[in-house]
Amino acid sequence: MSKKLLLGVNVDHVATLRQVRGTSYPDPVEVALLAEKAGADYITMHLREDRRHIQADDVLRLKQLQTTYLNLEVAITDEMLDFAVDVSPQDCCLVPEKREELTTEGGLDVANQLDLVKKAVDKLHKANIRVSLFIDTDIDQIQAAADSGAKVVEFHTGHYADAPAEDKERYLNNLTDGFALADKLGLLVNAGHGLTVENVSSVAQIEYVKELNIGHSIVARSVMVGIEQAVSEIREAMGLGFVN
Ligand code: PXP
Numbered sequence: 001m002s003k004k005l006l007l008g009v010n011v012d013h014v015a016t017l018r019q020v021r022g023t024s025y026p027d028p029v030e031v032a033l034l035a036e037k038a039g040a041d042y043i044t045m046h047l048r049e050d051r052r053h054i055q056a057d058d059v060l061r062l063k064q065l066q067t068t069y070l071n072l073e074v075a076i077t078d079e080m081l082d083f084a085v086d087v088s089p090q091d092c093c094l095v096p097e098k099r100e101e102l103t104t105e106g107g108l109d110v111a112n113q114l115d116l117v118k119k120a121v122d123k124l125h126k127a128n129i130r131v132s133l134f135i136d137t138d139i140d141q142i143q144a145a146a147d148s149g150a151k152v153v154e155f156h157t158g159h160y161a162d163a164p165a166e167d168k169e170r171y172l173n174n175l176t177d178g179f180a181l182a183d184k185l186g187l188l189v190n191a192g193h194g195l196t197v198e199n200v201s202s203v204a205q206i207e208y209v210k211e212l213n214i215g216h217s218i219v220a221r222s223v224m225v226g227i228e229q230a231v232s233e234i235r236e237a238m239g240l241g242f243v244n
Contacts, residue, residue, distance in 0.1 A: 010215025
């Protein structure tokens with residue numbers, strides 16, 4: 001029997017579109033509920049310290065309304081860890097955060113801040129929240145993740161996704177080796193970042209992969225597949241009728 005691979009849909013960039021205009025739409029929660037209907041196994045939201053996309057209220061509303069479960073991404077700060085404990089998502093993914101970055105550019109440096117990570121993992125475990133650490137496929141980081149007490153890691157696939165065609169295989173081999181090591185150390189292994197319809201299948205086929213977390217490409221694609229209907233609807237509202 002083939003393994004059951006889970007899809008986590010990240011709706012952060014629906015909120016990005018809302019925040020640039022300060023409107024109430026598009027609502028990431030409404031989109032998350034549609035994603036669940038379409039087969040998302042769970043929903044991911046990243047509450048960033050600068051609140052550039054998802055707001056605390058989005059997380060609270062999603063938690064009330066969703067039919068699957070929440071994977072909340074946060075940085076390791078007291079404020080965020082307290083918020084996670086209050087919200088009580090099934091999963092909490094600890095990520096590094098830099099104010100100036102466009103997106104989460106690299107994995108969490110677990111090896112050089114093991115005590116801090118251990119304390120965060122411990123606090124979330126005590127609240128019955130499963131913790132995953134977003135890391136690069138680096139041997140020291142994988143070992144440190146296992147030492148931290150976390151049961152799950154999520155590998156950063158952005159380097160593979162961004163690599164030029166001639167380097168893709170090297171990055172994929174690196175990911176594959178990372179998966180094998182993490183599995184050997186008893187960790188569940190997920191992956192995400194930069195995955196698209198074009199590049200996801202190679203990662204989905206790696207042995208040991210349990211869940212893939214995908215956001216930006218799905219939100220971007222939904223614009224492409226939805227624009228015709230959106231234009232038709234506004235024409236109709238203007239009394240212009242449909243175009244065949
Ligand atoms: N996993 C983590 C930990 C992330 O921070 C992100 C980006 O927010 C993703 C997965 C999804 O990446 P993308 O939006 O490129 O699909």
